[in-house]
Amino acid sequence: MADSPHILVTEPIPQKVISFLENFGTLTVAQKGTYDTQEALIKDIPDYDALLCMLSTPVSKKVLEAGKKLKVVANFAVGYDNIDVEAAHQLGIKVANTPDVLTDACGDYAMGLLLALSRKFKEADEYLRNGNFTGWEP
Template sequence: MKLMVTRALTPAVEARVCAEFPDATFRNGAAPMTEAEAAAALASYDALLVTLGDQVRGAAFAGPLRAKIVANFGVGYNHIDAAAAKAHGITVTNTPGAVTDATADIALTLLLMSARRAGAGERFVRSGAWTGWTPTQFLGHHVSGKRVGIVGLGRIGTAIARRCHYGFGMEVVFHNRSTVTEPGLPARQVPLHELLAISDFVVIAVPATPQTHHLIGAAELARMQLHAHLINIARGDIVDEAALIAALQADQIAGAGLDVFEREPFVPEALRALDCVTLLPHLGTAALEVRDAMGFMALANLTAFRDGKVPPNAV
């Protein structure tokens, strides 16, 4: 198969790609593919290895199509029009499982940083303005023993819940679109409106779909407690970013920790200006071992398809 790889990958993954597909083309570069670039790639290659931000949707499917498989490097694939791909006989795969623990770790990183105002404190030290410890400086919120509400109890949501409960003695409530009879830890399923009203920390862990677009908007944020923090490690457009900025500016909630953004990589200046927000550049899976595992999983999907087998992670 003639393969295009849209971004630079880890050395170990690129070496294995070259071994399996000697004529692979590495597009590299930091910028994601536009729809026009994706259309050209779909017309010119048998297989694409794409990742977050590559616009494999809309007009990308309007022209001639040579590609038969689009292997996504990542679990979330809302940048790919999977329905259009299926309609044109193109298989789409992703990399679930490999990202679970790393993404859950980032959720806890953000939860702790937001609660304890670590981002603001770090900026304060770097500014040179710190004159020493005082009893009332950068007072945050305690985490241990508090209640966390997790929106979406899939693989990642469950991993976050386990860390919160067993690591910090937190009470776990969760909202899920389907009933979860055995969550695997002490946890209580509640409607979304109740979760928002009773949680000290709300963690978003649902996939980005048309149904979850702006799942958290002005009305939902208004239900949260004044001392509550919102953590999003899923996809940016699940939260109405303008509504979140307004809620934070009005002190409707105490803070937020975000690893994803609605128009990524664009982050509004109004959001960057808020000292009560911790902002990370989509670090959820940014660990060498994890990126290796993701790449090897994406490659396993490609090689299975090439060899006439069903890819293990078709979506």
């Protein structure tokens, strides 16, 4: 893929995602922590057409301006507080995230907490761990 887009992935991601993205361009997957500072990203971003980053990756106006070829920044996260969205818009760079990826899990967790609270799971666990349970009787 000599003329394909160059995509920078700021941290290791699941192999199935890498395999999918390889259909669209040439990937560079960095080690965790490589791009925890904007200075490191500013140094490398000029070579890339797309950036797939984590919520921990600071994507400031300076980073976006350094990305002369940059067309899209995508967060591998629900939020995008780490990206200067206004600067991206001004520079014509698209911003994407995964807004509904945790919706079901959040609902499941809330229902689990309600069940645990209503059935006093914490108290029952403490009772059992403290050796108070001696057996079941009718």
